[in-house]
Amino acid sequence: MFGENLRTLVRRYPSVAALCRELDINRTQFNRYLAGDSFPRPDVLHRICTFFEVDARILLQPVESLSEPPGNILAHSFIDPCFGTTASLVPEAAFPNGFYRFSRRSFTNESRFIQGLVYIFRHENNTFVRGYEARAAMVEQGMPTSAIPREFRGFAMTQEDGIALMIARRGANTGSFNFLARVPAFQNNFWEGYVSRTTREGLDGLRATRMVYEHLPRDRATIMHAARTAGYCKLEDLLPFHRRLLRPDQPFR
Numbered sequence: 001m002f003g004e005n006l007r008t009l010v011r012r013y014p015s016v017a018a019l020c021r022e023l024d025i026n027r028t029q030f031n032r033y034l035a036g037d038s039f040p041r042p043d044v045l046h047r048i049c050t051f052f053e054v055d056a057r058i059l060l061q062p063v064e065s066l067s068e069p070p071g072n073i074l075a076h077s078f079i080d081p082c083f084g085t086t087a088s089l090v091p092e093a094a095f096p097n098g099f100y101r102f103s104r105r106s107f108t109n110e111s112r113f114i115q116g117l118v119y120i121f122r123h124e125n126n127t128f129v130r131g132y133e134a135r136a137a138m139v140e141q142g143m144p145t146s147a148i149p150r151e152f153r154g155f156a157m158t159q160e161d162g163i164a165l166m167i168a169r170r171g172a173n174t175g176s177f178n179f180l181a182r183v184p185a186f187q188n189n190f191w192e193g194y195v196s197r198t199t200r201e202g203l204d205g206l207r208a209t210r211m212v213y214e215h216l217p218r219d220r221a222t223i224m225h226a227a228r229t230a231g232y233c234k235l236e237d238l239l240p241f242h243r244r245l246l247r248p249d250q251p252f253r
Contacts, residue, residue, distance in 0.1 A: 045059075094182070097121050098215055099216045102212060103115045107197060116131060117131060132152070137232070152169045162180050164178065174199075175198045177196050190212065195209060
């Protein structure tokens with residue numbers, strides 16, 4: 001199986017000799033691998049797997065079945081019926097690509113609110129979200145304010161009455177679940193719902209609160225203004241329609 005897989009991978013390259021030089025493997029020994037007469041040492045196998053972006057299953061399984069690395073929970077066959085292709089196909093008409101301004105009540109201080117900016121985009125039939133935590137929020141939590149610790153990413157799923165977003169920071173150390181439903185409005189560019197964070201129950205702070213998403217026009221000035229105003233704010237600083245949808249005077253249920 002290893003020899004057959006290696007022959008399949010090598011077909012992508014016009015020169016086996018050049019490939020051997022890239023891998024720093026003797027050509028005669030590499031031919032033995034191709035013929036299935038020999039297996040590489042662990043360090044050489046690691047070098048081969050890294051180069052071809054595969055893993056050690058290349059010894060036992062057809063290379064065509066190795067498109068997803070082991071441990072990718074979202075690609076596992078057990079949960080595919082619930083989280084697979086059907087759920088991940090989010091029509092662009094239902095949730096368009098582009099920048100979104102969001103607002104919600106602060107989890108740590110109920111008298112303040114958070115405004116932010118996220119980017120929704122599609123790749124290979126999947127819908128992704130990317131954004132950055134506000135610097136002020138990171139400072140308040142005693143966390144670094146550089147780009148990597150602040151970055152969060154996630155993916156969207158279709159729900160019966162809206163869109164769900166599963167979002168996490170690097171290493172999945174913290175995460176959140178967002179549910180959004182479109183708001184009937186003149187421009188049809190608002191979604192309302194709620195966000196819940198992954199934290200244990202405590203005496204202080206919220207674990208869930210209302211959230212508003214506003215799809216911004218493809219206008220650089222509007223997007224840059226939303227980016228500059230991201231962070232903590234007072235209720236009166238929110239845009240009027242955001243305040244209306246957040247219903248701050250009504251308890252969240």
